[in-house]
C-alpha cells in the first residue's frame with residue numbers, strides 16, 4: 001500500500017486546517033506518515049494517530065526547526081531516504097515550496113507546486129498562469145514532492161487510530177544556514193488564517209480607508225479579511241492582508257471582492273476561488289469578467305445589507 005509522507009512544520013499547540021487537509025489527501029491515497037518539525041505535544045500526537053498516521057519522523061537534532069529552509073529541506077530529504085514514501089505532500093506557502101525545491105534537488109526528484117487535485121497514480125492537477133488554466137502533471141523522476149493549495153479537499157473526520165510510532169531521523173545540519181533567533185506569535189484576530197480560509201471578504205481602494213463593512217461581513221460569514229495592494233499601500237490594513245501577485249495566493253470556496261477593480265496582479269492571487277462575488281460601483285470594472293455573481297453598487301450600502309441579512313437568517 002502506498003505511504004504518503006506529509007511535512008508538518010511548527011504546528012504550535014495544534015494541527016492547522018491545512019495540515020488536516022494534507023492528511024486527508026494522504027490517507028485517501030493509501031496511508032499517511034509525517035515528517036514533523038517543532039514540539040510534538042500529546043494532543044498533536046493523538047490527533048495524528050486518529051487521522052491514520054502510522055509513523056512520525058522527527059529530526060535527531062531539535063535544532064533543525066531553528067534554521068531557515070536549508071535544515072528543514074535536509075531533514076525532509078533524509079526522511080524520504082529513510083522511509084521511501086510513494087510521494088511527499090507539503091503546504092503551498094513560499095517556505096514550503098522552497099523546502100520542496102531544495103529537497104527535490106537533494107533527492108533528484110521532481111517537484112510540482114500549486115496542486116489542486118492528486119490522482120491515485122500521483123498525477124496532479126495544478127493551476128497555472130494566475131489560475132487561468134488547469135494542467136495535468138506527473139513526476140517521472142524520483143519521489144514526487146507536491147505542494148498542495150489550501151481548500152482543495154474537505155477535511156475527513158478523525159477516527160480512533162492508536163498512537164503513531166515515533167522514529168528519529170539523522171540529517172546533516174547545513175553549516176552556514178541562517179538561524180532563527182526568536183519567534184513572536186501573531187496577535188490572534190479570531191479570524192481564520194487568510195491562506196486557509198474557506199471564505200474571504202477583500203476590500204480595495206473603494207473602501208476609502210474604512211474596512212468596517214468588509215470586516216463585519218467577514219465576521220458574519222466566519223471568514224478572513226483580505227485586501228488589494230492599493231488598500232495595503234495606503235496603510236488602511238496590514239500588508240499581510242494583501243492578495244495577489246506580490247501578496248498571498250488564496251483559493252477559498254467563496255471570495256467576496258469589494259471596491260477592487262480586478263487588475264491582473266490582484267486576479268493572480270484569487271482567481272482559483274471556487275465562487276467569486278464582486279461588488280463594485282463601476283459596471284465596466286474588469287473584476288466582473290471573472291465574477292460568478294456581480295453586484296453593481298456602492299459597497300457601503302451593499303455589504304451592510306448582506307451582513308444584516310446573514311445575521312438575521314442565522315439568529
Ligand code: FAD
Nearest residue numbers: 204205206228229230244245246247259260261266281299
Ligand atoms: P483601483 O484600481 O483604484 O480600483 C478601485 C475600485 O473600487 C474601482 O473599480 C472603483 O469602481 C471601485 N469603487 C470605488 N468606490 C466604490 C464604492 N463605494 N463601492 C464599490 N466600488 C467602489 N495589486 C494587488 O491587489 N495585489 C498584488 O499582489 C499586486 N501586485 C502588483 C505587482 C506589480 C509588479 C504591480 C505593477 C502592481 C501590483 N498590484 C497588485 C497593483 C495592481 O496593478 C492594482 O493597482 C491594484 O490591484 C488596484 O487596487 P484596487 O482595485 O483596490 O484599486
